[in-house]
Amino acid sequence: MTDVAEPLEPVGVAAVVPTAPLGGSVRAPRGPGGRVRWLIALAVTVAVLGLAGGATLLLTAAAGDAAVLAWVPADSTTYAELRLDLPGSQRTEVPKLLAAFPGFADQAAFPAKLGEAFDRLIKSASNSKHNYQTEIAPWFGGELAVASGPVDVPAAGATPSDIAASARVLMLASVTDSAKATAWLSALLIEAGATTSTESYSGVTITIVHAPGTVKRQSTITMPGGAYAVLGSVLVAGDEASVRAAVDTRGSRGLGTLASFRAAEAAVGGDRVAFAWADSKALLAPAVAAASGAVKDTMLTALLGIVRDDAPAWAAGAIRAVDGNLVIDTVEPKPATSAQQPATAADTAQLAKLVPADTLVLLGAQSPGAALAQLRTRLVADPALAPVVTQVDQALGVIGGLDAATGWIGNTGIAITNTDGKPAGGLVIVPSDATGGKRLITQVRSIAQIAGAAANIIPSFDDAAYGDATVTVVSIPNAGNLLRLLQGATGNTCGVTCRVAAPQDLTITFAYAVTPEVIVIGTDARFVKAVLDARGGLSLATQPRFKDLLAKAGASGDGLAWVDIAAVRDLVAAAQPASERASYDADVKPYLAPIDGLVATGTTDGDLIRSTIILSIKP
Numbered sequence: 001m002t003d004v005a006e007p008l009e010p011v012g013v014a015a016v017v018p019t020a021p022l023g024g025s026v027r028a029p030r031g032p033g034g035r036v037r038w039l040i041a042l043a044v045t046v047a048v049l050g051l052a053g054g055a056t057l058l059l060t061a062a063a064g065d066a067a068v069l070a071w072v073p074a075d076s077t078t079y080a081e082l083r084l085d086l087p088g089s090q091r092t093e094v095p096k097l098l099a100a101f102p103g104f105a106d107q108a109a110f111p112a113k114l115g116e117a118f119d120r121l122i123k124s125a126s127n128s129k130h131n132y133q134t135e136i137a138p139w140f141g142g143e144l145a146v147a148s149g150p151v152d153v154p155a156a157g158a159t160p161s162d163i164a165a166s167a168r169v170l171m172l173a174s175v176t177d178s179a180k181a182t183a184w185l186s187a188l189l190i191e192a193g194a195t196t197s198t199e200s201y202s203g204v205t206i207t208i209v210h211a212p213g214t215v216k217r218q219s220t221i222t223m224p225g226g227a228y229a230v231l232g233s234v235l236v237a238g239d240e241a242s243v244r245a246a247v248d249t250r251g252s253r254g255l256g257t258l259a260s261f262r263a264a265e266a267a268v269g270g271d272r273v274a275f276a277w278a279d280s281k282a283l284l285a286p287a288v289a290a291a292s293g294a295v296k297d298t299m300l301t302a303l304l305g306i307v308r309d310d311a312p313a314w315a316a317g318a319i320r321a322v323d324g325n326l327v328i329d330t331v332e333p334k335p336a337t338s339a340q341q342p343a344t345a346a347d348t349a350q351l352a353k354l355v356p357a358d359t360l361v362l363l364g365a366q367s368p369g370a371a372l373a374q375l376r377t378r379l380v381a382d383p384a385l386a387p388v389v390t391q392v393d394q395a396l397g398v399i400g401g402l403d404a405a406t407g408w409i410g411n412t413g414i415a416i417t418n419t420d421g422k423p424a425g426g427l428v429i430v431p432s433d434a435t436g437g438k439r440l441i442t443q444v445r446s447i448a449q450i451a452g453a454a455a456n457i458i459p460s461f462d463d464a465a466y467g468d469a470t471v472t473v474v475s476i477p478n479a480g481n482l483l484r485l486l487q488g489a490t491g492n493t494c495g496v497t498c499r500v501a502a503p504q505d506l507t508i509t510f511a512y513a514v515t516p517e518v519i520v521i522g523t524d525a526r527f528v529k530a531v532l533d534a535r536g537g538l539s540l541a542t543q544p545r546f547k548d549l550l551a552k553a554g555a556s557g558d559g560l561a562w563v564d565i566a567a568v569r570d571l572v573a574a575a576q577p578a579s580e581r582a583s584y585d586a587d588v589k590p591y592l593a594p595i596d597g598l599v600a601t602g603t604t605d606g607d608l609i610r611s612t613i614i615l616s617i618k619p
Contacts, residue, residue, distance in 0.1 A: 085142025141174030369409030426522025
């Protein structure tokens with residue numbers, strides 16, 4: 001990314017409080033395992049802060065960019081931020097959300113309760129060596145972030161040590177007392193057995209963490225050193241190059257000044273407790289280059305190139321508490337090469353009108369048939385891939401080609417139900433061409449009967465009228481022969497393993513029905529009938545819980561997802577062995593009980609692709 005906007009007014013680096021000692025280096029004695037302890041020291045720092053930070057500055061938080069963002073290098077490829085100081089509206093919204101969980105009902109005591117919870121977590125994780133309220137709260141400012149730098153393509157013959165040395169990772173935390181922060185981190189590193197020294201870089205004191213040697217796992221890895229420094233009110237730690245790059249920003253020329261990053265941040269908008277951003281192109285390009293160089297396969301290289309070219313320029317997301325629920329918003333620009341959905345395609349919310357009211361899970365996508373046709377056009381335009389597309393076309397010629405196979409498929413959903421306490425599931429398709437769908441199924445039925453006779457796999461079709469439709473139950477005997485036929489076609493043999501996995505006398509059954517409104521293929525006739533009954537009757541779309549969450553999530557033109565978490569939880573609980581039920585009820589259920597359901601929607605908003613996920617929390 002090179003689209004640097006006009007820089008902000010320079011912000012001077014505040015006086016740096018160096019870690020002690022300043023002169024030379026310090027080495028702490030190391031016992032068994034000391035060689036690897038230093039490797040996790042900085043990671044422990046981040047983990048401890050992540051567990052601890054939410055109780056800090058709850059009464060003084062303000063909205064706006066995090067202070068840590070100012071020091072993130074402009075060449076970063078990923079950035080993730082945690083606002084544990086609860087900015088703006090999150091100051092009241094997060095306590096409201098957590099009030100549904102044990103121990104947080106009294107919102108007035110929220111900061112103290114959270115501090116106590118973090119104390120317990122940190123003591124448990126550190127064998128009671130550390131705690132939050134006396135060691136971390138006195139200096140932690142409530143903001144935490146991690147960023148990664150440019151990704152290099154490993155050179156031919158690169159060793160794990162080479163790859164580790166090239167990694168660019170920077171961790172950042174806001175501080176209210178830099179002296180206490182550096183003293184805490186210095187003590188943590190000494191405890192881990194690290195060797196440190198200090199140096200001056202652009203007027204800033206940087207503490208260098210020296211690698212003690214190698215780590216032996218499946219291969220021996222020589223680990224690189226690390227560094228940390230305090231820049232104004234922000235503690236930065238990571239590899240030396242990243243720490244120096246943070247210093248070079250001077251707090252005014254970092255990632256936050258890039259036009260593309262600002263566009264991503266603005267697209268998400270609003271107060272949040274977490275934010276993440278990624279430069280998708282910069283991340284994919286090295287991976288595609290490395291894979292293409294390693295495989296040397298023309299077809300695979302072409303496919304990887306399509307993946308790279310279709311990737312959005314960036315992707316961003318935010319997590320926030322809203323009205324007692326947890327909300328996740330994501331956004332990315334629409335790639336220039338992306339498939340365009342037909343303007344007349346119906347909203348995927350229509351799928352909720354075609355599945356039973358007791359649907360546990362519904363995953364819906366808009367017009368996959370049209371998307372497949374557009375993908376075919378894209379693939380056939382590449383000389384390396386066109387021959388494969390031609391082969392697929394020839395194979396599908398017996399049923400009229402790709403358009404006949406998929407062109408009739410409109411909005412499609414995968415549904416799982418719990419009718420009468422018995423889970424079932426299947427595909428629910430809104431046909432864009434009901435006649436084409438019926439014709440395909442009739443053709444496949446005829447072909448299956450003719451071809452099945454040659455391999456003693458003759459399916460039976462049991463048709464039964466059901467209202468204005470016909471429900472067909474398909475039974476395929478000797479289904480194990482299908483696997484053996486596939487083995488013969490591919491030259492693959494797996495002997496006893498395959499015979500055990502698919503015995504010859506295995507029988508597969510499923511059911512389907514075709515109507516102008518819906519084509520349904522399910523695990524059994526009960527599921528198919530439940531879908532047919534949902535038309536114009538009791539459906540998921542009529543359920544208040546679903547309707548309420550869908551209204552909050554907004555448009556679902558491109559996709560829809562629903563999970564009845566409460567019902568799934570009850571099924572899992574009922575399956576618990578009696579010997580574990582008491583423990584589950586006492587230690588697990590109270591923390592899961594408030595989580596009620598999840599709705600996710602996706603839509604195209606001009607040049608942006610948006611999605612919203614809402615996790616419903618009930619008191």
